[in-house]
Amino acid sequence: MITVGMDLGTQRVKAIILKDGEVLSRGQAFSGFDPTKAAEQAIDDALKKADLKLSDISYFAATGSNMDMAPYANGTVSMMGADAKAGVFLCPKARTIIDVGAEEARAIKCDEKGIIVDFVVNERCAAGAGAFIEAMARALEVKLEDMGPLALKAERASPINASCVIFGESDVVSLIHRQESKPEIARAVFDAMADRISSMVHRLGVNPEVVLIGGVAKDEGFVASLNRKLDLNVVIPEYPDYVSALGAALTAATRAKERLK
């Protein structure tokens, strides 16, 4: 049984092809102005890598902010449902999943089956999401991918306003005027974000095993700050940005089986 899970995020679409619990291939594309087309591209890319055709797929499941625009979809999966399902699949002991994407961050508490118990969402506010790092990188005139390595060089952090991108930008500008070094400002940006995320996790009650997923999990600067802040065992799976898509593909497999009964 082969299924496709696609995650139509605000910045990128990720697609995963799953066969009997094994990932066959992955594909992605920028969401741009047409998330439907981007999803078609991401799926096409993944199909080619696995040497498969659209007709080989038993079930397509979509998740992500733009899931309504998904092509080929047989059904949708809530973003938190997908995260919890895949988080526990990849890391069976995990009871807390943190997903930090481009425009949203969420923390989910779940049971051993990956069923949601409670959650906290940071939505419609750019602070605490990838957009915050992007805006601060722009203010610092540093490439986004250089922010993490830069922050790791810092010996200390200068405090900045973490609760709003607009005010954070002014803070970064005044730090530049005060001639603070770029590594220290970069570290301050990640510390500020980690502060927000850790307070979300603490609102849920702390579980020792925490899984961090989403595109921002690939940023070593953020991971270092979050580890310092949470002081827990934060596990980052391979391909953290594809975890939501994996959750959709896993749910697709369950649904496809039910359909056969």
Next chain:
Amino acid sequence: MINEPSTAKGPEYWRWKEYHRVMPNKKWTNKDLITAGVDVGSVGSKAAIMINGEAYSWGITRTGSNSPESATKALNYALEDTGLKSSDLKYIVGTGYGRVNVPMANKAITEIACHAKGANYIWGPSVRTVLDVGGQDIKAIRIDETGRVVSFLMNDKCAAGTGRGMEVFADLLQIPIEEIGDISLKVEKEPEPVSCTCVAFAKTEAMGLLRKGWSREKVLAAYTRAMAVRMANLINRVGLERELVVTGGQSKNIGIVSRIEFILGVKCLPMPKWREDGLDPMVAGALGAALLAKALYEKAQKA
């Protein structure tokens, strides 16, 4: 960068005008008690000078990256054309976001106390609720008939609805900031408020609405409405008691003020004619600070 759009892009729509004023028909002598209030906000720095507790002059400038410099600049601006020197000022109170960085101040007092006092001075003892919309904060303050604070509430540190957020919006829609209120009212039918108020996302969301064929007026109306809802909620949470007034830079945004009035079903006390010879509600905090400076000076003399 949103912060300081380059001039290469064209006009800077967000840039509001700095100005200073000396009240006509007022003179000072060496026998007068002259005090000052300096309100260093996150976006604007304001200084006001009072003679025996009466407004005499003020200056409004943009806050730079250095708070002490901004404080000095605002105070010098208020002193301009008055014949006064800073050494003539008997007592100075610093207030606002950067109040600890007002080097010449004898004392720092929170902007909440100063706005309360200033609103009482501008509009008189009937004021009970003050909405102060500054560059970075929104505060709803309940006061008594003497201008003392009874209780207050502040927004989270979020640019939505603040002066800074409006500056970003002015630039985005390419509308001069002074006209943003009037233009937001030029819609036949009030649109639904935007659901996402984050200024960082507003850029993409507003572009999306414009692409959908919405006019700039309609986009602005939907955003202003969402802001007004936030402010009205804050007022309701602190408890609305008449009379209501609006202070801070955004008191000049008629689009915000009229929508708050509509949502709450209450008229604000009319804004003073600050363009002619009235007091500017943007300097309410500095005026309040100068009044508190007078009281502090008198208390020190008695002791």
